[in-house]
Amino acid sequence: MASTALREIVFLGITFLLFSLSEASTKYYTVQYVTLDESKGAQIHTADVTNFEDVPANWVAKAIFDNQINKTGWSFLELQSNGQATDEDQVYAAGVLEGYVTSELIYEHWFNTMKGFCDGREKTCRRIQKYLDKNNQWIKANIDSKEKKDPYWYQVKLFYIQLKGIKDGYNRGIKDASKHLKLNDLLWHNIQGDLEDLTTIFGPRVRSGGGRVTHEERWSRVLGSGSCSALVKVLPGATDLLVGHDTWSSYQNMLRVEKLYILPLRRLAGSPARVPGVAMSFSSYPGIVTSGDDFYIMSSGLVTLETTIGVNNDSLWKFVRPSQVLETVRSMVANRLAVGGRAWAALFRDYNSGTYNNQWMVVDYARWRAAGPEARARRLPSGLLWVLEQLPGLVVASDRTDALRARSYWPSYNAPSFQEVFNASGTQALVDKFGDWFSYERTPRALIFKRDQGRVRDLTSMLAMLEYNDFRRDPLSRCACQPPYSAENAIAARNDLNPANGTYPFGALGHRSHGAIDTKITSSVLASRMVMMARSGPVFNAHLPPFRWSTVDFGATTPHVGHPDLWTFPPVTYIWRWV
Incomplete structure (x- = not known):
């Protein structure tokens, strides 16, 4: 995923640590950064710094992750990419970094919401997967034919690259291989809002012939259920x-994450113009590229x-x-x-x-x-x-x-x-x-x-x-x-x-x-x-x-x-x- 023009890519993950010293406090930051090159692949390094800008000059993405779930009910992720890098490297680096520093929360949230999603809905899930496979093929065909001239499809492409980055970073952060996730797992995890309707579309219909009703056929949405x-x-x-x-x-x-993305992406590959929504803050969840709620503030x-x-x-x-x-x-x-x-x-x-x-x-x-x-x-x-x-x-x-x-x-x-x-x-x-x-x-x-x-x-x-x-x-x-x-x-x-x-x-x-x-x-x-x-x-x-x-x-x-x-x-x- 790294560009050939940029031999080494540095992703910086900054975890905030606060130590109280009587009435004053001194801030220390544990910096986690990853280098990628064609021969060594991904290498993760750690360093302690006292200044947010005290990082290697060739950084591509950096983050501050502040987990306050037991204090405020929120964790906070501040993620920034370097506009000098290619857009593809920026979003991939941002994804890797987010997946890595929030890996434990991602697994917990996936376990709570998705691990048993298809239990009792096996037929429905097979139908949904068939739909998603066809959708992925259509998306790829449009990206291949339109991304160089259409800003819309160029941004669609960057969305899926960022998702792949989250998968790669997550699997690197989670040492237990039994908890690793595939890209398709993360896709399902990210489209939970769409899945609400897809389960209705591809789920069973009520039968009028009077046969035995299976567990899957008894599952349905709660009538009138509000959402926000x-x-x-x-x-x-x-x-x-x-x-x-x-x-x-x-x-x-x-399990909540309030996020700030600062991604100075171009409207189109090679264009000097940046997207208007360079910065975006939103309420979200572990491992989710979007808000999901949805609530967004844009630059x-x-x-x-x-x-x-x-x-x-x-x-x-x-x-x-x-x-x-x-x-x-x-x-x-x-x-x-x-x-x-x-x-x-x-x-x-x-x-x-x-x-x-x-x-x-x-x-x-x-x-x-x-x-x-x-x-x-x-x-x-x-x-x-x-x-x-x-x-x-x-x-x-x-x-x-x-x-x-x-x-x-x-x-x-x-x-x-x-x-x-x-x-x-x-x-x-x-x-x-x-x-x-x-x-x-x-x-x-x-x-x-x-x-x-x-x-x-x-x-x-x-x-x-x-x-x-x-x-x-x-x-x-x-x-x-x-x-x-x-x-x-x-x-x-x-x-x-x-x-x-x-x-x-x-x-x-x-x-x-x-x-x-x-x-x-x-x-x-x-x-x-x-x-x-x-x-x-x-x-x-x-x-x-x-x-x-x-x-x-x-x-x-x-x-x-x-x-x-x-x-x-x-x-x-x-x-x-x-x-």
Whole structure:
């Protein structure tokens, strides 16, 4: 993978160590770097330094890895490549370095989320692998024919090279060969959002002939299951613009890495122009090239985030074909190449895979800053907020700054906002069967956001809004259930608190290992430094006990290797050193 022009490649991994000396502290850094040459291959070296820049001059990638999972619930990875190297060497070096320094976390997260993924779904997984094999062949053919003239396909190529680097670095970091992973393992690990839909497409259908139902055929998605809450909020007088996001997921996904990538890649091979998204910070997971949540802050001024929207119309699945680009890859390509929401939407809609279908919000802080405070107070600039919704065979996007002007906020809660998408998704049939819970305007989270968003005045109140859950007392959390409420009906869900012996009209409202596992917020000032305020773990407050693995009834059956037992972490604002 190394270029012939660059005989030796140095990858630098910097692990931060802090030693307290009375009231002062001295910082030491253990530097791990790898040299590659044609005769010796990869060689790993270690050195101690006291300055971030005190590294060999021929470095290609360097990183600071700060594991604070038992202190804050997060680990932090700061990764930078040398723009003097080729793009291929930069992304490969970055991948090797990330895989190596986070190898233990990668194995733990893979064990918790993917190791048993195909147990009981063997037929489904074989069908998915056949689809992925065809997709990989199509991707390779397009890269071979288009990467030299099309920036889109050039960036697709770099994505897959970076993934290979993570695999190589991980296997070097993990000494136990029985824990080594193949590139295909890491691909599955990275496309978990796409896999949610692929398992539906290639999974078994309910049989009407009445034969015995196998374990695989009993597996299905939880009806109505939410995946994230989000809020874009203009403060009074347009003094600031806050963007926040909660990830909703199974609790086994709580090994978290907040990442900063500084990759000065070229738009096209040989071009002097760099991608607009040279720097990108995002909430993520071990071994994952993208966010997965998704929540990104880019040096281009864009912040992108999404909440998942369900596909309840099986006729749409015919639009999912191997000759498309998976959503996981398309999001990273758009993040790197786009300037402005319109351009991001145009890039993202190309080669729509129809998998991992979401409502995306694209916030343009560059437009916010360019307008200036007086102009913003009079009228928010056009293009400040773009919203895009994806289904198989359909992408709808438009500038929704008008909503911010009219009501000062845009909420997102797993429901399509465009009528065309709402109708095509089959959601109206769920409204007809179950009522307003599946609607856009009157689902509980829509009503809670509408009632309470006016209280948001700063980062602290934004955090309180995004972590709101008072399900036993809030009338908007009530449902036709027994007991008559659900911890799903809140901005930050806590489904583990629903009684296991309760009765619920559909699965999303019931007891399970699922809820809001984090909160992230940025502002105009924080985003300019690629920074977010983030809290890890299920929400807890005066009305909700903290989450503890040793006391939940699913603790013994849900993998959570490497997790803290008790999740009572405060919000943290991590300041990057290389921004």
